Amino acid sequence: MKILIASASPTARKIIRGILEKIGHASADILEAADRKATVSALTNPKAGFDLGIVDWDLPDLDSLGLARELRDSKSVKVHLLFCVKPADRDAAGEVTGLGPYDWIERPFTDEAFRKKVRAMRKTTEKPKTKLSTRRLRAIASGKDAEFSLPFLLQLPSHLIDELLKRALRSRHRPGTVLLKPGDVAEALHIVTRGEVEILEGSAGIGTRISGEGDPYGELSFMTAQPVVETVRAHTEIDVASVTKAELAEVLRRHPRMADYLSSLLSRHSKTMKTRATTLSHADFKGTLDATPFADLIQLLGSTRKTGVLGFRDGNRAGAIYLEDGEAVHAWTDDLKGEDAFFEIAGWKAARFAFRSIRRQEPKTLKAATMTLLLEAMRRLEER
Numbered sequence: 001m002k003i004l005i006a007s008a009s010p011t012a013r014k015i016i017r018g019i020l021e022k023i024g025h026a027s028a029d030i031l032e033a034a035d036r037k038a039t040v041s042a043l044t045n046p047k048a049g050f051d052l053g054i055v056d057w058d059l060p061d062l063d064s065l066g067l068a069r070e071l072r073d074s075k076s077v078k079v080h081l082l083f084c085v086k087p088a089d090r091d092a093a094g095e096v097t098g099l100g101p102y103d104w105i106e107r108p109f110t111d112e113a114f115r116k117k118v119r120a121m122r123k124t125t126e127k128p129k130t131k132l133s134t135r136r137l138r139a140i141a142s143g144k145d146a147e148f149s150l151p152f153l154l155q156l157p158s159h160l161i162d163e164l165l166k167r168a169l170r171s172r173h174r175p176g177t178v179l180l181k182p183g184d185v186a187e188a189l190h191i192v193t194r195g196e197v198e199i200l201e202g203s204a205g206i207g208t209r210i211s212g213e214g215d216p217y218g219e220l221s222f223m224t225a226q227p228v229v230e231t232v233r234a235h236t237e238i239d240v241a242s243v244t245k246a247e248l249a250e251v252l253r254r255h256p257r258m259a260d261y262l263s264s265l266l267s268r269h270s271k272t273m274k275t276r277a278t279t280l281s282h283a284d285f286k287g288t289l290d291a292t293p294f295a296d297l298i299q300l301l302g303s304t305r306k307t308g309v310l311g312f313r314d315g316n317r318a319g320a321i322y323l324e325d326g327e328a329v330h331a332w333t334d335d336l337k338g339e340d341a342f343f344e345i346a347g348w349k350a351a352r353f354a355f356r357s358i359r360r361q362e363p364k365t366l367k368a369a370t371m372t373l374l375l376e377a378m379r380r381l382e383e384r
Contacts, residue, residue, distance in 0.1 A: 007059065008059055013034075020118065043071065052079065052080045053081045055082070085104050090106060168247070190219075191243070192212060195234070198235040224378075245375055294377075295374055297353065307326075317334060
């Protein structure tokens with residue numbers, strides 16, 4: 001969401017920027033204007049692409065009502081406006097609410113009152129974007145692999161893109177460079193930022209597919225710590241941004257919603273996951289972690305939204321993880337509970353496990369998203 005703050009007061013702009021950043025708006029998405037000329041130029045320029053303008057009603061020389069009418073009549077610019085008014089201007093400002101997606105807030109206002117206004121306007125700006133995204137997805141959904149066509153980075157809000165790329169290590173590779181080969185384990189989330197890579201399936205390189213800008217490669221190996229079964233090779237000259245588990249764990253800590261976007265990456269492997277998930281057709285099943293690795297097991301239960309207890313026995317050690325609709329909500333071992341127990345069980349390489357579809361009775365001890373817990377567990381195992 002791109003926002004313009006228009007005020008002659010540097011202090012007011014700084015305060016509003018601070019509130020916006022606190023509620024999750026990226027600094028790079030917030031621009032400022034200090035006078036009428038810059039404000040009108042920015043908001044009426046279709047190429048500027050602002051979603052919201054936060055404008056002082058009494059900005060010198062600005063005809064605020066006239067600006068609202070001009071934007072209402074524009075066919076190329078669709079921007080929401082939130083005017084900051086003093087008590088004497090309330091009646092005049094009230095007229096803008098009937099002109100379009102415009103609102104006002106009286107100064108001085110509290111942080112919470114301002115947040116509510118911005119959140120309400122953000123919801124109305126997201127609706128048309130959702131419709132546009134739906135149309136785009138339908139348009140590209142013309143092949144059996146169409147669900148893979150939308151680049152991963154395009155699924156993220158701009159502040160998460162900035163955060164990921166800021167923490168990434170950058171590299172450049174020539175065409176033909178082998179980036180991953182069967183047996184390798186991806187140690188970072190590799191995202192192509194320029195160029196294309198080709199994915200060669202099988203030892204003979206049969207079933208080639210192309211992955212382009214904004215998409216990752218080797219992501220399943222990265223998230224499960226299992227060896228890749230494909231060869232990934234630079235198809236053109238490429239630039240790659242690589243985010244390590246430690247850096248990604250920090251992003252997840254700061255932005256818990258990132259776990260949802262990481263989970264969506266697994267959709268590109270949905271056919272494989274559904275095939276393997278046939279073992280879950282019955283309520284109860286069992287096995288060993290040397291045959292079904294811990295990360296795969298948790299993700300299989302998540303993909304089928306299972307509710308129940310997953311019990312483990314490793315020699316004299318015992319433990320369990322409770323799941324509700326596929327999300328891990330409680331974990332215990334003989335002497336641990338919560339995240340410590342989850343991480344402990346993740347390190348049992350040859351434990352026997354059994355799943356039973358029963359409801360949890362114990363208190364909830366896991367608050368982080370399951371994907372966040374898995375990534376942290378993999379990072380801790382690597383450190384060991």
